[in-house]
Amino acid sequence: MDDFLAARSQMALSLGFHIIYACIGMVMPFFMAVSHYKWIKSKDDRYRQLTKAWSKGVAIFFATGAVSGTMLSFELGLLWPEFMKHAGPIFGMPFSLEGTAFFIEAIALGFYLYGWNRFNPWFHWFTGVVVGVSGLASGILVVSANAWMNSPAGFDFDNGTYSNIDPIAAMFNDAWLFQSIHMTLAAIAATGFAVAGVHAFMILKKKNVDFHTRAFKIAASFGTIAALLQPISGDLSAKDIAVRQPAKLAAMEAHFHTSEKAPLIIGGIPNEETETIDYAIELPGMLSFLAHGDFDQEVTGLDKFAKEDRPPVLVTHFAFQIMVGIGMFMMLLAVIFFLSYWKKQWLDRRWFVKLFALATPLGFIAVEAGWTVTEVGRQPWIIHNVMRTADAVTPMPGIAYSFYIFTAIYLSLTVVVIFLLNRQIKMVPLLYDQPEDKSNH
Amino acid sequence: MAYVVIAYLWLSILLYLILGGADFGAGIIELLTSAKNRIRTRKTLYHAIGPIWEANHMWLIIAIVILFVGFPVIYSEMSTYLHIPLVIMLVGIIARGTAFVFRHYDAIKDDMQWLYNRIFLLSSFVTPFFLGIIAASTISGRIQPDASDFQTAYVFSWFNLFSISVGLFTVSICGFLASVFLIGEADDEADRKRFVNKAIRMNIAAIVCGIIVFIVAEIDKIPLRHWVFGEPLGLIAVQAATVSLAVLWYFIYRGKNMLPRIMAGFQVTMILFAVSYAHFPDFIRLHGGRSLSLLELQAPPKTMEALGWALIIGSVFILPALFYLYYSFQRHEER
């Protein structure tokens, strides 16, 4: 494997791994806090058990999120020293604020996990909320750093020198707002559907139905609200990109030739050699409308960019299709979920529960696909129109080996985490079925 | 602002060394405990570090973020030429962190525990060992950016006697910190005795390793002796560390818990101070006498300004909460 490819793959692997833990780590505390709130209010012991079960999940994910995040902050330098040398002082502001947010999160989690029966119940509850809020804040901050790579701001660049550096302006770059909104919604939707899905499985297996129904409702409420808003926010992002990164939009849509009344292409296999797309459904004018709000407007195609400035079309296009497809499906599920509040009996129907069980991994698949769109769609640039990824990579040879090592580690970690969660869920009947819960630690 | 940022950098390295170090050391102590006492030690350890565990390791992240925002060139050079030990240290950090959580949160306690423990103990040793290697390599003058072959550029930059001896020294310091800390967490007299014994052995190990470090530095022509003993301030720091060691043992035999901990922390502070003061503002010494200075290679003024304020404001939020956390989970002091 060539070193440049290895470095890119290692970065993608680490981020793709971290993002899952980060999403769960920033959203699940809110589920836990809601359940905790219901327990304090209703004194229904099942909510206390649910809160405890979820807080263990949060602890596992927080720790894995923290170590994989620590990795990332080193990997930025290990893999992209040239990039960090110049970008560090410009886009570093969110990272230094993020440090504070993480710290607060870690402290609050210490209070929360070990604070049962020690503190005033509301103080204890509040520390749980702080875990969620600071997690969310750190998520938004990193995304703002990433948005800077898409939409560089806060410096002047000529002839390879970076001057007039203003880290605050870099943090509030043009892309940060839409990207943060979309990411936050994605985290909530993905985690909500995943957690709801796991509990739906348990309901289908008729295990502890009462306990799991409560859990399902909390998680699904979060997930579905976010899933309803997601396509709206995605559309805003796309309009934004049409202006800022037309090459990325063209790659997403496999839009090879600049044209007016540009068609929206659904599915299909783009061919980068012949600049055509096979087997696709085309909706005339829709792309112009989605990108610019006008059916007749011209949409820039890939032909406006030199070959070496184009992102990989195949990957970007597929990833985008996957994300949007899943997004539409999740929105549909959300509509069904809200209708079922009105048609009460649906909630107990097997087909309803099955649909949600089926959707367990979808949110996270969409998250991975979405990041692929953002990152691969930005290629060949590491900083859009400023620095090429190939110029940023470390001079050290043999990165392939480190890629193999990390792949092995991440794979085994994934296996262990799944194994652990599986055991955790298996233990639910034993731990929580008795009316009196004695395991109190 | 540069001095504010450098102070925070120094402080977070120090706190990582003390708090994270004690945490690594706890694993090392467990490793060195006979099988029959291991479970007890593990319990004590868990009670002692459980709640504050995450927070202890945040200092490393803070230090790294300060480096890459405030001193990007230093961060890049370090990550390039010390790539290999950094990767090994990272693997250690991942393995340790996850094994620690897994062994506690696995809902079923069975043979998997054996595996988690193995990984935890091994990585508790490997991580600080490589941390020491990395720290030593930054000052040993072996990094050669203009080297033409792979070994000289990426291997001998850190793979040498001096770095390895500092690695061992770091491990023994971690063990010492942990055992002094655990003395105060002991449940009964017998446990306390065990930890005091551990502390004695770790102290001897640290002194032996320290002497080896000096000898190797002489052989490798690293002016360590001059840095530590040549400067009046460095000399005072070393003397203070020596005196505090005596005080520490006096308090341990008097049955005190808190004061020895403070003394142990103080010693580490003095050691770090003596070494870093001597070659301040250089952070990395390169081959051939060149060096990378914190003052010369700092980020542009606006960045330093913003970073400094972020750190100051951040610590206003963090420090009180952190103290409250440590305070709330201090079991023994109120007895």
Ligand code: HDD
């Ligand atoms: C649950 C996950 C999920 C779902 C259902 C969707 N997205 Fe998404 N999308 C993401 C998760 C995501 C993401 C992983 O969170 C990304 C990557 C970067 C970012 O900020 O969000 C993203 C990026 C992203 C981008 C690129 C932003 C950039 O590069 O700056 C666009 C244009 C869209 N999305 C558009 C959509 C549309 C039109 C959707 C319609 C249904 C949609 N997304 C559903």
Ligand code: HEM
């Ligand atoms: C967690 C969500 C993220 C995911 C899943 C993700 C995914 C990816 C992927 C797939 C690549 C490889 C692209 C390619 O080489 O074709 C990549 C590259 C990269 N990403 Fe991201 N990314 C994420 C967020 C970020 C953030 C927040 C940053 C930095 C602030 C970042 C920095 C980089 C860098 C430096 C590279 C390597 C250079 C490049 O290939 O462009 N990424 N990422």
Ligand code: HEM
């Ligand atoms: C856009 C993608 C990212 C998101 C949304 C994100 C979000 C988060 C969140 C919420 C956490 C808290 C841990 C938890 O609750 O489980 C976390 C941990 C961490 N992240 Fe990321 N992160 C992203 C990418 C990155 C990148 C690119 C870096 C490195 C430069 C990074 C560095 C860290 C670090 C150091 C931690 C550990 C801090 C702790 O102990 O909580 N993250 N991340």
